[in-house]
Amino acid sequence: MAKILVIYYSKTGNTKKMAKAVGEGVKERGGEPDVVHVEDFGDIEKLLDYDGYIMGSPTYFGILAAPLKDFIDRSIKVYKKLDGRVGGAFASSGIQGGGNETTIHSITQALKVHGLIMPGFSGAGHYGPAAVGEPDEKIISESRQLGKSVTALAQKIS
Template sequence: MKHIAVIYHSAHGHTEHIAQHIAAGSSHEPDTEVTLIKADEAARNPESILRYDGLILGSPTYLGGVSAPFKAFMDSTGGLWKKQLLNGKLAAGFTVSSLPAGDKQSTLISLFTFCMQHGMLWAGNPILPEQHTGVPYDEAANRLGSWSGLMAQAGHGSAANAFVPGDIRSAQLFGQLFARSLQRLTPIHQPASTTQGAHHVSQTF
C-alpha cells in the first residue's frame, strides 16, 4: 500500500477544489491511500508528513509565488531538511491562478526547488495537451501546456463553477499518473519514524 499526502493552501476554495480532484484521481489507483492536508496543519506538525510515500504540494499563485501560509509550511520543514528525512520520496506540484499565465511557472519552480533541497524525486506533468488532437480547448487536458507540474485557471465565482472541464480532468489525470509512478518506485530511504503506528485515511477540508 502506498500513502499519498496532498498538502495545499486555499484561501477561497479554488486550490482546494483542484486538490480534491487530484486526490480523487490518485485514489482510483489500486493499493493507494490519499490524505488531504491543509498547509497550516502540516506546518504545526511537519514530522507527520514522514509517514507518506509521496507528496503532492499545491498553492495558489500570489504575486508570482506560493502563498504566505504555504511558505510557512515549507519553512517549518527545516528540521526535516537537516536530517534529510524526506530524501527519496516522490513529489509533485500544482498551482492555481485567475489568469491563463499568472506567472504560475514561478510557483512551480519554487515547489520544485523546495523538493530538490529535501532530496525528493520530482514527478512532472506528462499529459499531452489534447487541443492539438481536436478536443475543444476548454475540454482539453493540460490545455495550459505545463510540463513541470499541474496548472489550473480559476474563473470568478464559487470554486465548484470556476474551472473549465479540461482543468478538472487534468487534475484527476495528474493525480492518477502520480499514483502510478509511485507504485513503480522502490523506497530508497525509510526513516524509522515512518514505520510506527497505523495510518488511517482522512480528508481535511
C-alpha cells in the first residue's frame, strides 16, 4: 500500500483544511495517508518511510512559508535517497492573484531537486489546488483529487 506523507504548515487553518482533504483523497484511492503539521514531524529521516510527499503552505510574500522551507532544507539529510518517488503541492492565499501558483512552484522546485515525479492537472488548478481564503467545496474536491492522483502514480510506479 502506498504510504503518502501530507505535510503542511498552517497558522489560521485554511491550509490545514486542504491537507485533511488531500489525506482523504489518498485514502479513497487505496493509499495510507499520514497528515502532519510540519512542526509535529520529528526526525527528518522518517521521510525515508514514504512512497510519496504532498506539501502544502500558505502563501507568504508569494512563496512558501518559512517553517515549510526550513523543513525542506533539513531534508538535505535524505538527499539522493528519494529519487523516483512521487510528489505534489497545494497552497492557500489571502487574495486572488496573491501568489498561490508561485507558492506551489516554490514547493515543486524543491521536490524536483529531490528527484520526485509529479502529476499535472488538466482541469482547474493546473499545478495543484489553490485556495483563496477558506477553501470552498471546489477546492476541497481538487485537494482530494490531488491526493488520489499522487497515490495512483505511486501505485503505478511501485
